[in-house]
Amino acid sequence: MKSGIFHPTRRELLAGLGASAAGLIAAGAGPPVTAQLALQARPATLALRPGQPPTPIWELAAVSHVRDVRLKRGDRCELVFRNDLPVPLAPVWYGLSGGAPADPLRGRAPAPPNAVETSIISILNAGTLLADFRLFEDGLKQPARPLPIIAAETAGVAVDRDEVLLIEEWRLRPDGTAIPPGQEAKDATPLYTINGQSSFELSAAVGERLRLRFINGSQRTVLAIKLESHDVRVMALDGQPAEPFSARNGALVLAPGGRADAFVDAATSAALLLHDGKASRQVGSLKISGQLERRVPLLPAQPLPPNDLPEKLDLRGALRFDVALGATEAGWVRPAGFSTASAPAFRARPGRTVVLALKNAAPATTVFHLHGQPFRLLDKLDDGWKPYWLDTLAIEPGQTQRIAFAAASPGRWLLESVATDWAAPRLVRWYGVE
Numbered sequence: 498m499k500s501g502i503f504h505p506t507r508r509e510l511l512a513g514l515g516a517s518a519a520g521l522i523a524a525g526a527g528p529p530v531t532a533q534l535a536l537q538a539r540p541a542t543l544a545l546r547p548g549q550p551p552t553p554i555w556e557l558a559a560v561s562h563v564r565d566v567r568l569k570r571g572d573r574c575e576l577v578f579r580n581d582l583p584v585p586l587a588p589v590w591y592g593l594s595g596g597a598p599a600d601p602l603r604g605r606a607p608a609p610p611n612a613v614e615t616s617i618i619s620i621l622n623a624g625t626l627l628a629d630f631r632l633f634e635d636g637l638k639q640p641a642r643p644l645p646i647i648a649a650e651t652a653g654v655a656v657d658r659d660e661v662l663l664i665e666e667w668r669l670r671p672d673g674t675a676i677p678p679g680q681e682a683k684d685a686t687p688l689y690t691i692n693g694q695s696s697f698e699l700s701a702a703v704g705e706r707l708r709l710r711f712i713n714g715s716q717r718t719v720l721a722i723k724l725e726s727h728d729v730r731v732m733a734l735d736g737q738p739a740e741p742f743s744a745r746n747g748a749l750v751l752a753p754g755g756r757a758d759a760f761v762d763a764a765t766s767a768a769l770l771l772h773d774g775k776a777s778r779q780v781g782s783l784k785i786s787g788q789l790e791r792r793v794p795l796l797p798a799q800p801l802p803p804n805d806l807p808e809k810l811d812l813r814g815a816l817r818f819d820v821a822l823g824a825t826e827a828g829w830v831r832p833a834g835f836s837t838a839s840a841p842a843f844r845a846r847p848g849r850t851v852v853l854a855l856k857n858a859a860p861a862t863t864v865f866h867l868h869g870q871p872f873r874l875l876d877k878l879d880d881g882w883k884p885y886w887l888d889t890l891a892i893e894p895g896q897t898q899r900i901a902f903a904a905a906s907p908g909r910w911l912l913e914s915v916a917t918d919w920a921a922p923r924l925v926r927w928y929g930v931e
Contacts, residue, residue, distance in 0.1 A: 530617070532574040535560035536588055536644065538630055539581040543642075543693055545667060545675070552667070552675050555582055556642040557630055565661055569649040570623040570804075576616050580608040584636040590646075591754055592626040592736035592888060593618060594870055594906055602835050602925065603909045607633065622804040623650040624736025625661075625710045625756040631678075632913075634716070634923055635833045640667060640675045642693075643714055648736075650802045656708040656760065657789065660699065664722060664751075664771065664780075665690050666715030668919060678716040682919045689715075689771050689780050697781030701763035702789040706798075708732070709759050713751035717917050719862060719891045721772040723748035724783060726765055730798050733758035737871050738801035739885035748772075752864045752891035753915070760798045806886060810873060810901050815850040818843040822855055822863045822892065822914045829914060829924040837909055837927055844929040845904040852879075852901045857892040861916045865890050869910030869930070872902035891917070904930040 537560050542551035559566045560579070568574055580586050587601035587608055601607040608614045629643035645661045668676045668685035676682045691697035701707060709729075713720050723729075729744040735756050749757045761783075769781035820842055821827045828840055845851050852875070857863045866889045873882035874890065879899060892898050912926045 528573055530573055530575045532568050532572040532620075533577075534566065534568070534574055535577045535579070536628065537579045537581060538586050538588075540639070541642075543690075545669065545688055545690065545695060546673055547695070549673055552669070552673060553639055554642060554675065555637060555639045557588060557628055557644040559644065565647055566644065567647045567649055568620050570620055570651050572620040572648075574618050574620060576618055577613060578608060578616070579613045580610055583610050584633065584638070585609050586630045586633055587614075588628045588630055589632045590618070590626060590628055591866070591868075592622075592624055592756070593620075594622060594888075602632070602832060602911060603837055603927065620648045622736065623648050623802065624733060624738075624804065625712065625758055626736055627712060627714070627754065627756065631716060632832050632923065632925075634677060634679050635831055637677050640677045645710070645712055647710070652802050654708065654801060655706070655796070655799065657705045658701070659708045659710070661710045661712065662691050662697075662699075662722075663693075663712045663714045664720060665693070666718050666720075666773075676919075678919055679922055680920060687773065689720075689773070689778070691769070691781045695780070697769065698784055699769075699781065700784045700786050702787045703763060703765075703785055704789040704791065704795070705763045706795060707761045707763060709761055711749055711751065711757045711759065713753055713755045715753050716923075717753060717915065717919050717921065718773050719750065719752050719864070719917060721748045721750045723770045723772070724761060725767040725770065727761050727763075727767060727783075730760040731757055732760055732798065732801050734885045735871065735888045737806065737886035738803055741798055741800055742884075752889045753917075754864070754866055755887075755889045758801070762795065806871065807903050810882070810903060811850045812852065812875075812879065812901060815852040815901060816843070816845050817852045817854070819854045819856060820912070822857050822865055823859055823916060823924055828926050830926075831922050832925050835925050835927075839927070841909075842912055842926045842928045844931065847904055847907050847930055849904050850901060851904055852899060854897055854899050855890070855892055856897045857894060859916050860894050861918050861921070862891050862893050863914055863916050865892060866913040867900070867902070867910075868912070869906045869908065870902045870904065872900040875899040875901055907931055
């Protein structure tokens, strides 16, 4: 007990979560809860500089302290969120399509400091998700870490190990403190980590098949991550299964918030290299130890089980809208000033195909994120699409990219736009499927 504020222990939070779930089931409030998850926004530290004091940060973490948070497709999950930070916050989900989650900007206020809130989320698709509160970065006093969430397939996937690699970007002052995004960082030094480590090491045996879930957890920089001397087989992008293909030269290019699942058959020790558009640096390594003995040889990687997305989109009958990224006159605002009383970017009826022409008139690459539905990146002639789904896209200066999606999830959903400049503001709008 401190200053009259109750700080529950892990056991108390989990016990409260279980009691709440039982109450919901007993009350007949919808289908039964099949999973429970307790999350906490809290202060933390990270050892970013060897031999130096740890750097203060904020983070979203699982109360259970598990290494990876794993749910499964089809779960109806009760989420208990505890805000132990001094500003109003709420988890925002990336890759959670289908039934609308408890999005704080679309009709629900974020949780105030020291509050505990409960909501229900439905895990309709398998994939790599990201829970994050950095949408509220205008009020953040420290740089923050998101939390990867694995939504497992209901059918088994033929890999030996499933690993999350969360890539993060930090801007450090000479005194070792870190600058949150949205602020000037001219005198700061960039630092990149994987799973919180500036020199990450992944051990594997020769012949071991790894499923590596790469996540660009940086907030402003498009990054290329490369595993040398290996065929990096891309199996999913932004949480959605793709037609498998080999990453060019073993490198994956990810926009901030972008995710890529790749299969790698470990063969030899190799460096993990990161390129931020300015320089290449080693941020980790794959270390080989021993050899995996198999009774049956590995078969070629098979596509991941589908998430029941439409095979075709009706481009001829599509609703078409132009979206000027980041233009204040077009209705973009900072999250702190957002209201659904503002005009939507567009509206569509459920079941319609929507094509957006995303125009970036800014002098810097701009990152666009679509909440609520995954999209296809259209070919230049608008006569087809790339063989994968996305929810995040980086658009170069002066360029226009066209995307298409099926308006399958009713509700009011967010659009996000942010330029790839550390001091640039994060901006939002909304669209309606109703």
